[in-house]
Amino acid sequence: MFSFDDYKEIVRIVKNVGTHATYKEALNRDKFILMRHDVEYSVDRAYALAKVESSMDFTSTYFFQWTNNSYNVLSRRNMDMIKDMHERGHQIGLHFALNGMTDMKQIRKQIVKEMDILSEMFGFKTDTFSFHRPSKDVLRENIKLPGIINAYQDDFFTFAENVTEDTPVKVKYMSDANHIWRYGYPNKDNITGYDKVQILTHPFAWCKKGYDNFNNYKLLAEEKFKEIIESIDNECKDFGEYKDWFMERTVIEK
Ligand SMILES: [Zn+2]
Numbered sequence: 342m343f344s345f346d347d348y349k350e351i352v353r354i355v356k357n358v359g360t361h362a363t364y365k366e367a368l369n370r371d372k373f374i375l376m377r378h379d380v381e382y383s384v385d386r387a388y389a390l391a392k393v394e395s396s397m398d399f400t401s402t403y404f405f406q407w408t409n410n411s412y413n414v415l416s417r418r419n420m421d422m423i424k425d426m427h428e429r430g431h432q433i434g435l436h437f438a439l440n441g442m443t444d445m446k447q448i449r450k451q452i453v454k455e456m457d458i459l460s461e462m463f464g465f466k467t468d469t470f471s472f473h474r475p476s477k478d479v480l481r482e483n484i485k486l487p488g489i490i491n492a493y494q495d496d497f498f499t500f501a502e503n504v505t506e507d508t509p510v511k512v513k514y515m516s517d518a519n520h521i522w523r524y525g526y527p528n529k530d531n532i533t534g535y536d537k538v539q540i541l542t543h544p545f546a547w548c549k550k551g552y553d554n555f556n557n558y559k560l561l562a563e564e565k566f567k568e569i570i571e572s573i574d575n576e577c578k579d580f581g582e583y584k585d586w587f588m589e590r591t592v593i594e595k
Contacts, residue, residue, distance in 0.1 A: 344551025404436035
């Protein structure tokens with residue numbers, strides 16, 4: 342579960358269907374599969390997954406946060422990885438966190454602001470965003486902004502309140518949130534059974550070997566531990582004498 346091999350199988354199915362599209366392309370199509378990644382905790386994990394996709398000659402959309410507490414989207418290292426992903430043909434967008442905001446006017450303004458800064462800092466235009474933990478109010482609002490695409494707008498996402506038993510789901514949505522595929526696993530039946538499909542995965546949940554929830558968090562925490570050691574080591578000359586002590590306490594599995 343959640344190994345790169347499992348992920349490759351999903352990509353294989355999506356590629357075989359052949360309707361895979363970017364959000365912009367999907368706007369004008371009757372059939373599409375959207376492959377989306379919301380990046381939490383670790384840009385490294387997103388980068389690793391993007392490389393898996395590249396190895397299969399496949400591209401998708403990655404959404405990054407400004408206000409994430411565990412990674413800095415503007416650090417030199419993270420920016421280099423994100424720019425490389427962009428150059429490999431992946432779409433880069435904003436993963437917008439509400440951070441307690443409820444006023445729709447303010448939310449709309451803030452999205453535009455964050456998208457503008459993202460484009461400015463990355464040096465290429467970003468025009469797509471997804472919400473981090475969207476509230477029902479925000480989904481109901483169906484926010485559409487000029488020149489900006491919302492991964493949850495009604496073209497790509499069927500909001501639950503609008504669906505009765507008689508209404509077929511316009512867009513089949515599958516998400517791996519907390520290692521639970523609440524709306525079904527992206528297997529062949531689920532991917533081919535609908536004209537419009539949006540698949541959301543969180544790169545932090547996936548790694549080469551594939552782990553259960555607990556062991557995945559363990560490995561993720563170890564990766565972040567190693568990251569802080571290397572960050573300190575790069576900044577402070579006098580850290581060298583302590584570095585080994587710290588490194589011995591990481592048990593990173595490759
Ligand atoms: Zn999120």
